[in-house]
Amino acid sequence: MVNIILHGCNGRMGRMVTETAGTDPEMRIVAGVDIAGGQLSDFPVYEKIEDCKEEADVIIDFGNAAAVDAVIAYSVRRKLPLVECTTGLSEEQLSALTEASKEIAVLKSANMSLGVNVLQKALKEVSRVLYGSGFDIEIVEKHHRTKLDAPSGTALALADTIHEALDADMDYVYDRSKVRQKRGKTEIGISAVRGGTIVGDHDVIFAGQDEVITFSHRAYSRAIFAKGALAAAGYLKGKAPGYYSMSDVVG
Numbered sequence: 001m002v003n004i005i006l007h008g009c010n011g012r013m014g015r016m017v018t019e020t021a022g023t024d025p026e027m028r029i030v031a032g033v034d035i036a037g038g039q040l041s042d043f044p045v046y047e048k049i050e051d052c053k054e055e056a057d058v059i060i061d062f063g064n065a066a067a068v069d070a071v072i073a074y075s076v077r078r079k080l081p082l083v084e085c086t087t088g089l090s091e092e093q094l095s096a097l098t099e100a101s102k103e104i105a106v107l108k109s110a111n112m113s114l115g116v117n118v119l120q121k122a123l124k125e126v127s128r129v130l131y132g133s134g135f136d137i138e139i140v141e142k143h144h145r146t147k148l149d150a151p152s153g154t155a156l157a158l159a160d161t162i163h164e165a166l167d168a169d170m171d172y173v174y175d176r177s178k179v180r181q182k183r184g185k186t187e188i189g190i191s192a193v194r195g196g197t198i199v200g201d202h203d204v205i206f207a208g209q210d211e212v213i214t215f216s217h218r219a220y221s222r223a224i225f226a227k228g229a230l231a232a233a234g235y236l237k238g239k240a241p242g243y244y245s246m247s248d249v250v251g
Contacts, residue, residue: 002234003030005056005080007049007071008063009041010034013085013222013229017060020226027230030054035067049074058233061086065149068093072100081105081236085112085229088149098243105239109246110153112228115217116202117246120161122215123204127165135208136183137162142193142201150192154202159188162204 004021008014009032018041021027031054032045039045046052049070058081061071065088072093075082081104084097097106111117131137141155151174163170173187183189200219205212219225228246235249 002027002058002230002237003054003056004028004230004233005031005033005049005052005054005059007033007059007061007067008086009043009045010036010038011062013062013225015040016222016226017062017229020223021230024230026234030056033063035064056080057237058083060229060233062229065089065093069096072096075106076100076103079104081233081239082107083229083232083236084108085225087153101243102241104241105236105244106242107232107236107244107246107249109228109232110157111200111225112232112246113217113219113224114228114246114250115224116154116158117250119202119204119215119217120158121247123158123161124165126206126213126215127162128167130206130208130213131162131166131168133208135206135213136187136189138189138191138205138207140191140193140201140203140205142195142198144197144199145194147194150194151190152192152200152202154200155190155192158202158204159190162188 006029021029029043031043031052033049037047059075060083062085065086068086097108100106139155141152170186170188173189202217204215232249
């Protein structure tokens with residue numbers, strides 16, 4: 001049994017994690033934290049994580065980026081592994097997670113789905129070949145109208161995966177409207193679309209001479225992210241301090 005404190009329990013993803021955990025006999029949410037308060041399930045809910053006293057094996061955070069500092073501090077103080085799923089984190093917060101990983105197990109991923117993490121593995125292999133053959137690289141991501149950060153953490157993670165695979169200093173380009181010039185060889189273009197209820201679409205486009213190869217991932221339900229977060233929680237239980245990723249979970 002994995003006992004979980006769920007931060008951001010009343011948000012879209014928090015509710016999905018609660019629902020998904022309810023179908024898994026090995027997962028149990030012992031307490032939730034949500035700034036808005038309100039008990040929507042059978043576990044106690046606190047407005048501040050500092051007030052949570054329940055015993056747990058791991059914390060899953062799907063809350064707001066503004067609350068991440070408090071979650072990190074709480075995790076370190078109580079020596080609880082942390083599955084950090086919140087996007088839009090600052091460089092300072094990412095550094096704080098790295099520091100925390102010296103004392104606790106931390107798993108950070110821009111996208112918790114199995115498919116996206118397999119896609120990243122594939123991109124490591126194909127990027128070198130296609131970029132070396134003169135293909136241009138563009139990433140287009142689409143999300144619902146209420147998403148706050150742009151581009152998405154997943155789009156940036158895909159760009160980082162490509163960048164790390166190439167023996168070149170790549171430039172991320174988010175907007176070409178103010179510059180009238182040809183596309184540079186070292187550019188990775190990243191475009192964001194916001195509208196409706198799109199859960200999450202990501203296209204990685206390799207555009208070459210007379211041919212285009214596109215790698216696409218479509219999320220049709222937030223359940224895939226909830227399943228990934230719970231799998232990560234199970235993986236982190238009892239793990240030694242360190243910085244882990246979903247690639248460790250999927251193998």
